[in-house]
Amino acid sequence: MHRRVSSPKYRFTYRIFSLLLDIDELPRLRHRLRCFSHNRFNLLSVRDRDHGPRDGTPLRPWIERELSQFGIELAGGRVMLLCMPRILGYAFNPLSIWYCWHADGRLRALVCEVKNTFGEQHCYLLHDGGRPMPWPVRARRAKQFHVSPLISMHGHYRFYFAAPDARLNIVIRETEHHRPFLTATQRGRGAPLSDRELLGCVTHMPLLAIKVITMIHWQAFKIWLRGARYHRKPQPPGEAMSAEDNYAPTGTSHAEQRTERP
Template sequence: MSDQQSKIYLTQVMHQRFFPVDYRFSYPVFSLLFDLDRIEAESRSLSLFSIDRFNLLSFNRKDHGPRDGSCLKSWATQLLSSQNIEIGDGSIKLLCFPRILGYAFNPISIWYCYHKDGSLKALICEVNNTFKEHHFYLIHNHGESLSWPVSAVKQKQFHVSPLIGMNGEYHFAFHKPGKRLGVVIREYQDERLMLTASQAGYSYPLKDSQLLYALIRTPLMTFKVMFAIHWQALKIWLRGAQFFPKPKPPKEQIST
């Protein structure tokens, strides 16, 4: 399987709370990784997966970026250019959950932005909350290439959970997505580790047989993700975690 070919990753997502409640849970999920320039053509060979139309599994451009259904690569390229990051004719790959029966919720989607010479120029972490709000954290090296594994620290700007405050920072760690996928996010407050979230697993070719296997392994996954967010939050709150009211969303949708 070449690096250019779209992939399906069968993974485990893990959340570990450390303070004020020690609590851990994990569950199986699957993600797709595809080149924004290639996925439409690749989807034509699939029966179970479609672009911008209903299917058992699908990808809809309105779920990402500007949310208006326009070209996602153009939007991302303009965002990068605004920060003096140029990729030329390079590729942008998106890691995300697909829609299942027309529904998707992505707590985080990751855009891998490559220069035409193959070097990684930036990562865009697209974060969604359950209030239908979203925010983008841009990880870059001021126009220079990034080296694998990529690590970065970003001040928290966006409300995700009512059980953890806003005065924190994220420590991101990304391994190059190949045969294996590895993403780790740690949240600190006043140098205290509050939370670790990770996604790790293995890749397979994006084929109908693998999509069907993933659905059998994790049926109705996107519905279960939304349920798990609320169910696990309830259990953490019942264990004594503090409740934080939802603040107003940040004025800027992009943290650079």
């Protein structure tokens, strides 16, 4: 669900399906799934070049290298990627989430991998200086990356993540000049990864990737017709991942902000 609370106000909802994948298990999934492949064509697939460095190299070394630059070590802990798969070779993921656990089983970081329709990508790292992060995770980040010509770069994000168990619950709120601007949510139920479940998803949403990219442009066009202001696209940030938050509303402490409910 996307709800624009600033003028022009607008709201839309559409269904998608995503896969929550252990990146170390990706090469082995072909042994138990017929309709899913890793780095190969199939009805459904995920390719390393779709995420992380986007050069086709293995994902585990990349995420460990990026996290280590911020003093975060996983010691071989589990890393899971929430993303939409390719369907017959095509996919577009506006947002993919990396869940990064330490070997002790406790969460150390979340990475929000954001793509725009210009082929660019930027990652927002949510962490607590390498310390364990309790659920639900709440964090704030200054906007660094252009995602829409109808939204300025003078924004800040508030993230809310529940543990990805039987239910998925992600809430992202964007503010402009300390005022609410937009709320985006992704909610759903989990199911075991099987050919039956995957085929059911494709049967109900066979054109998922085309639907996502089409809806982005169609909804943007309708918002523009309602009078939304157009913003020129800036250059993308120089760094692939940002972790700093330079946002502190007047009179509000960090502790107070972390108690915000979704």
